[in-house]
Amino acid sequence: MAIEESFLKSVFYGAIPEEMIFPYPEPGRDARESTQLMLESVREFARREIDPAAIDREGAISSAVMQGLKELGLFGATISTEYGGAGLDATSYARLIQEISGIDASVAVTLGAHLALGAKSIAMFGSEAQRKRYLPKLARGEWVAAFALTEPGAGSDAANIQTRAVRQANGLYHLDGHKIWITNGGFADVFTVFARTTALDARTKPKLTSFLIDREMGVRSGPNEPKLGIRGSSTTSVYFDGLEVPGDSVLGEPGKGFKVAMEVLNFGRLGLAAGCVGMARKLIELSVDRVQERRAFGRPIGEFGLVKDKVARMMAETWALESMVYLTTGLVDAKVPDWSLESAICKIFGSEMLWRLVNDALQIAAGIGYMGAYPYERMLRDSRINLIFEGTNEILRAFVALSGMQGPGRQLAEVSRAVREPIKGFGLLSDFAMQRARSAFGRERIHRAHGLLRREVVLFEEHVALFSKNVDKVLRKHGKDIAEMQYTQRRVADIASDLYALAACISRSTRAIERKGEEGARRELELTSAFANMVEKRLQANVAAFDGNDDELLKGLAGQAYLDGGYTFDVL
Amino acid sequence: MKILVPLKRTADPDNANKIKIAAGGAKIVTDGLEPKINPFDEYAVEAALRLTENAKTRVAGDKVTIVSFGPKEAATNIRTALAMGADDGLLFHADDEALDGDLVARALAKVVETQKPDLVILGKQAVDGDSNQVGQILAELLQWPSATFAMSIELAKDKKSVIVGREVDGGVVKLKLELPAVITVDLRIVAPKSVVNNVTPATHVYSDGARYAPLPMIIKAKTKPIAEAPIASLGLDATLKSKYHTFELPPARKAGKKVKDVAELVGLLKSEAKVL
Ligand SMILES: Cc1cc2nc3c(=O)[nH]c(=O)nc-3n(C[C@H](O)[C@H](O)[C@H](O)COP(=O)(O)OP(=O)(O)OC[C@H]3O[C@@H](n4cnc5c(N)ncnc54)[C@H](O)[C@@H]3O)c2cc1C
Numbered sequence: 045m046a047i048e049e050s051f052l053k054s055v056f057y058g059a060i061p062e063e064m065i066f067p068y069p070e071p072g073r074d075a076r077e078s079t080q081l082m083l084e085s086v087r088e089f090a091r092r093e094i095d096p097a098a099i100d101r102e103g104a105i106s107s108a109v110m111q112g113l114k115e116l117g118l119f120g121a122t123i124s125t126e127y128g129g130a131g132l133d134a135t136s137y138a139r140l141i142q143e144i145s146g147i148d149a150s151v152a153v154t155l156g157a158h159l160a161l162g163a164k165s166i167a168m169f170g171s172e173a174q175r176k177r178y179l180p181k182l183a184r185g186e187w188v189a190a191f192a193l194t195e196p197g198a199g200s201d202a203a204n205i206q207t208r209a210v211r212q213a214n215g216l217y218h219l220d221g222h223k224i225w226i227t228n229g230g231f232a233d234v235f236t237v238f239a240r241t242t243a244l245d246a247r248t249k250p251k252l253t254s255f256l257i258d259r260e261m262g263v264r265s266g267p268n269e270p271k272l273g274i275r276g277s278s279t280t281s282v283y284f285d286g287l288e289v290p291g292d293s294v295l296g297e298p299g300k301g302f303k304v305a306m307e308v309l310n311f312g313r314l315g316l317a318a319g320c321v322g323m324a325r326k327l328i329e330l331s332v333d334r335v336q337e338r339r340a341f342g343r344p345i346g347e348f349g350l351v352k353d354k355v356a357r358m359m360a361e362t363w364a365l366e367s368m369v370y371l372t373t374g375l376v377d378a379k380v381p382d383w384s385l386e387s388a389i390c391k392i393f394g395s396e397m398l399w400r401l402v403n404d405a406l407q408i409a410a411g412i413g414y415m416g417a418y419p420y421e422r423m424l425r426d427s428r429i430n431l432i433f434e435g436t437n438e439i440l441r442a443f444v445a446l447s448g449m450q451g452p453g454r455q456l457a458e459v460s461r462a463v464r465e466p467i468k469g470f471g472l473l474s475d476f477a478m479q480r481a482r483s484a485f486g487r488e489r490i491h492r493a494h495g496l497l498r499r500e501v502v503l504f505e506e507h508v509a510l511f512s513k514n515v516d517k518v519l520r521k522h523g524k525d526i527a528e529m530q531y532t533q534r535r536v537a538d539i540a541s542d543l544y545a546l547a548a549c550i551s552r553s554t555r556a557i558e559r560k561g562e563e564g565a566r567r568e569l570e571l572t573s574a575f576a577n578m579v580e581k582r583l584q585a586n587v588a589a590f591d592g593n594d595d596e597l598l599k600g601l602a603g604q605a606y607l608d609g610g611y612t613f614d615v616l
Numbered sequence: 617m618k619i620l621v622p623l624k625r626t627a628d629p630d631n632a633n634k635i636k637i638a639a640g641g642a643k644i645v646t647d648g649l650e651p652k653i654n655p656f657d658e659y660a661v662e663a664a665l666r667l668t669e670n671a672k673t674r675v676a677g678d679k680v681t682i683v684s685f686g687p688k689e690a691a692t693n694i695r696t697a698l699a700m701g702a703d704d705g706l707l708f709h710a711d712d713e714a715l716d717g718d719l720v721a722r723a724l725a726k727v728v729e730t731q732k733p734d735l736v737i738l739g740k741q742a743v744d745g746d747s748n749q750v751g752q753i754l755a756e757l758l759q760w761p762s763a764t765f766a767m768s769i770e771l772a773k774d775k776k777s778v779i780v781g782r783e784v785d786g787g788v789v790k791l792k793l794e795l796p797a798v799i800t801v802d803l804r805i806v807a808p809k810s811v812v813n814n815v816t817p818a819t820h821v822y823s824d825g826a827r828y829a830p831l832p833m834i835i836k837a838k839t840k841p842i843a844e845a846p847i848a849s850l851g852l853d854a855t856l857k858s859k860y861h862t863f864e865l866p867p868a869r870k871a872g873k874k875v876k877d878v879a880e881l882v883g884l885l886k887s888e889a890k891v892l
Binding site for chain 1: 692695696699825828829830831832833834835837838
């Protein structure tokens with residue numbers, strides 16, 4: 045695989061394949077018009093029917109709302125028109141889920157699990173017979189899909205699942221095991237289930253296989269779990285008590301279940317990040333209204349510098365997230381082969397940005413922010429999940445760093461294994477060092493950005509060059525032990541993330557200038573400039589920490605705390 | 617049966633407070649307002665759809681055609697109606713300021729000649745100009761029976777006539793119109809049971825309001841035809857009969873005042889408000 049097949053993986057080599065990110069992707073007139081119509085329908089439906097406070101309070105989406113969502117065709121949004129869906133591309137889907145997340149996060153998560161995980165796994169890996177059997181029902185919302193990977197002993201370490209499927213002499217599979225925290229678990233009709241098809245003993249390398257299991261084959265669900273946020277979404281355990289399932293329930297190739305999970309989750313993460321854009325927009329809207337209305341010391345609080353500072357950061361970070369999410373969906377729609385790092389980065393950046401943003405919005409709202417009568421506290425609770433599911437941000441940082449450093453084609457399976465038993469065959473690294481030679485002659489340039497973005501472009505170019513040098517350096521220094529160097533991995537992932545966000549802002553601002561002229565694009569340029577300032581400080585700090593850091597001191601502190609059994613100091 | 621529904625692109629009435637007046641009161645400036653289908657026209661589309669379908673599927677042979685006179689961008693609004701379920705659209709390009717109720721009615725009369733609908737259903741008025749004229753003038757030009765401000769429509773089984781309910785002071789008047797006819801509709805036409813076509817099962821309850829276009833219909837609407845032509849192609853005398861002189865915004869509301877007690881209130885009602 046050529047490194048140019050992924051923008052970010054190329055950046056790890058110090059290369060900047062700018063043709064992948066310029067011009068900033070833009071939906072055609074037709075797509076824009078139909079997406080606009082969809083959003084209007086959704087907004088109108090939501091205005092009349094969806095009460096987020098009631099969904100939160102009742103811990104469920106009412107059946108009337110579910111029915112309405114189905115009638116709107118939302119359960120078929122991404123399913124191909126051939127099977128009765130609307131066949132949305134990645135960009136339109138992201139825009140749709142953005143809108144819905146801004147309205148109600150529980151609804152967005154419910155739809156996301158159905159579309160971006162359940163239905164997507166069938167559309168991507170299903171045989172024609174499976175697609176025909178499931179997709180039309182799923183598109184109509186007659187059936188709801190769920191994605192069942194996590195188990196009590198296998199969350200981040202997904203390869204460690206214990207649910208087992210054994211092929212019988214009669215061709216049926218015997219399926220035994222149980223899953224936890226499955227979104228839509230209470231009512232889904234078909235589950236994409238991951239099970240081990242190899243022996244359970246520790247010596248056998250686990251191989252996973254994905255299956256499509258219908259509820260009517262005997263699936264049992266536990267009760268809905270009480271939880272912090274997205275309370276209207278269903279989260280339950282799901283039990284497979286020795287089910288006999290037909291051989292043609294296998295989804296994709298036997299033994300290739302991990303690949304299924306990882307590729308599907310790439311989509312899920314992008315939708316999740318788009319959802320963060322939607323919630324951020326909503327919170328900014330609430331905050332902007334509030335600060336102009338609420339008065340203190342004889343003035344609207346919006347006039348105070350520290351309030352403005354928060355609103356300005358919200359604007360700049362949301363701009364950056366939106367730019368990177370829709371750059372990535374553009375890559376997906378342009379059929380770029382590999383955007384796994386980009387989507388993981390959107391998920392990390394989006395969920396953490398939203399968490400800061402909701403915190404700031406609540407801080408500005410202060411007392412009312414804390415009260416149940418206003419949406420802030422619910423949105424704070426709802427947004428917390430994004431840092432956890434579809435790969436925790438820690439796991440995704442390791443994934444971004446190791447996958448970027450390992451070169452193309454490596455997926456979370458390897459990362460997850462690497463973290464347990466340090467990467468085997470890291471001999472790839474010498475190839476890596478050779479390919480890096482490409483940037484050894486000096487820094488790669490961006491030629492297609494507008495001249496007004498000179499400062500941001502130079503910042504980007506210099507840090508790409510520096511980044512690939514540092515990646516090279518840490519790899520030489522740590523060799524295969526890089527798999528254990530999580531502080532370093534975090535630096536690598538955070539730099540990659542900031543570089544990608546910066547590139548997205550540069551590309552999008554360039555397009556804005558081309559469309560609207562320098563004066564017309566002034567606000568876009570200001571946002572990019574403000575974001576670049578934030579990024580510059582982080583980049584410098586991360587780069588400096590490659591050489592000087594207190595990683596060992598901190599690890600020691602934690603280790604000692606484990607030994608002591610807690611915080612054993614006291615002033616008495 | 618064929619129904620023609622005229623539709624106007626208007627600035628979003630929900631944001632009417634953002635409207636500005638151009639210098640000298642020459643015109644209303646709607647920049648920054650989202651353009652939408654005139655709400656009463658949207659109700660007309662909904663009524664037409666309910667008359668031509670069996671709960672969900674279109675009755676064979678029935679058809680709903682949308683027509684609009686306005687800027688090229690109005691194609692988007694026609695597309696919305698197609699996504700709701702209408703079959704095709706006609707867009708005659710015209711500058712909004714070069715139109716008045718009379719010219720639109722004359723243009724519609726021409727369109728009726730070629731389209732030969734059994735019914736023309738219009739919104740009772742456009743929420744921007746609020747003229748409330750087109751339906752009435754059209755009926756006069758066509759010499760067709762008409763009913764304005766319809767709150768209910770029942771189509772006879774033989775599809776030869778309709779009974780239209782109109783809300784008047786103290787009750788509801790029901791008019792029977794022989795088709796072809798012109799009807800203008802009011803808000804209540806989109807209540808769940810306002811439209812009866814004697815095909816849709818009586819048990820079917822429509823939701824309150826115009827329908828939202830479902831996603832698959834939005835996709836399908838991309839392939840439904842919208843024929844576009846300049847309004848001049850209708851060969852009409854373009855002279856306007858009505859002209860707007862000046863526009864002005866309603867006076868801004870003054871801030872309220874808190875009073876200590878009833879005595880002060882009475883005093884102010886006498887001295888300031890001069891109502892006592
Ligand atoms: C509301 C909700 C809905 C969910 N929906 C679904 C669903 O539909 N389908 C599904 O399959 N799952 C679902 N999950 C499960 C979710 O994906 C897992 O919770 C998640 O993957 C983390 O697993 P865990 O909770 O077991 O955490 P653990 O894996 O136990 O991790 C605990 C902590 O340790 C950290 N950690 C673990 N390993 C490492 C490492 N190698 N390096 C550094 N840090 C590490 C983690 O980042 C985390 O901070 C859902 C969870 C929730 C809460």
